[in-house]
Amino acid sequence: MKTSLDNYFPTTILSSNTKTGCSINLPIKGHCTPTKNCAACCYAKSGHTALPTNIRKQVWMSQYLKGPSIAQLILETKSRTAVRLSGTGDLSLDHVNNLLWLAQSCSSTMLWGMTRKLDVAAELNGRLPNLKLLVSVDSSSPDSVWNYQGPLCYGPRLAGDVVPRDKRIITVFPYHKGGRVINGVPNHKKDCPAVRHVVDGCMSCGRCWKW
Numbered sequence: 053m054k055t056s057l058d059n060y061f062p063t064t065i066l067s068s069n070t071k072t073g074c075s076i077n078l079p080i081k082g083h084c085t086p087t088k089n090c091a092a093c094c095y096a097k098s099g100h101t102a103l104p105t106n107i108r109k110q111v112w113m114s115q116y117l118k119g120p121s122i123a124q125l126i127l128e129t130k131s132r133t134a135v136r137l138s139g140t141g142d143l144s145l146d147h148v149n150n151l152l153w154l155a156q157s158c159s160s161t162m163l164w165g166m167t168r169k170l171d172v173a174a175e176l177n178g179r180l181p182n183l184k185l186l187v188s189v190d191s192s193s194p195d196s197v198w199n200y201q202g203p204l205c206y207g208p209r210l211a212g213d214v215v216p217r218d219k220r221i222i223t224v225f226p227y228h229k230g231g232r233v234i235n236g237v238p239n240h241k242k243d244c245p246a247v248r249h250v251v252d253g254c255m256s257c258g259r260c261w262k263w
């Protein structure tokens with residue numbers, strides 16, 4: 053059966069943004085397993101990333117990442133220092149084989165990002181030195197997430213949340229919107245410096261993959 057994606061190929065597979073530099077953007081629908089806080093605060097539900105043309109690219113991206121050839125993605129990724137996985141949405145197990153192939157093919161590029169899926173993190177972390185995923189947790193996450201023994205990021209952090217003292221937490225993301233931290237979210241020493249406007253973006257930081 054033909055779909056609206058059959059004749060579609062984006063001008064560039066990687067998406068650009070001022071914070072992360074470039075990313076693989078995936079859909080929310082059918083991909084995310086959000087917590088209550090994540091669903092309420094999600095930055096990808098509105099604005100530029102939620103435009104129909106961008107959602108079409110996200111849906112296409114997910115299919116492409118499950119498909120037989122990622123040659124063009126490899127070409128684009130090779131010229132980058134770091135690429136954020138799941139700049140929007142979340143990864144799925146169907147993407148694992150091609151992400152391993154991408155990391156192998158682009159050994160000078162760091163592939164990094166966040167996921168709420170423990171099975172995806174377990175399949176990707178520790179497999180290759182240039183593939184680093186943080187598991188996202190927040191105050192509405194199920195207790196079972198804390199059984200994960202790998203690196204974590206905490207966010208969105210709401211005003212009343214107390215960040216656990218836990219060495220696994222690499223980065224804290226204070227809830228922010230439109231480039232501003234929401235009133236009342238306290239500072240934390242592990243806060244993302246780009247969210248706090250201490251650095252201009254991930255390429256000046258790298259904390260989420262330098263662990």
Ligand code: SF4
Binds near residue numbers: 244251257
């Ligand atoms: S902590 Fe650093 S690498 Fe991680 S999201 Fe923030 S700026 Fe980017």
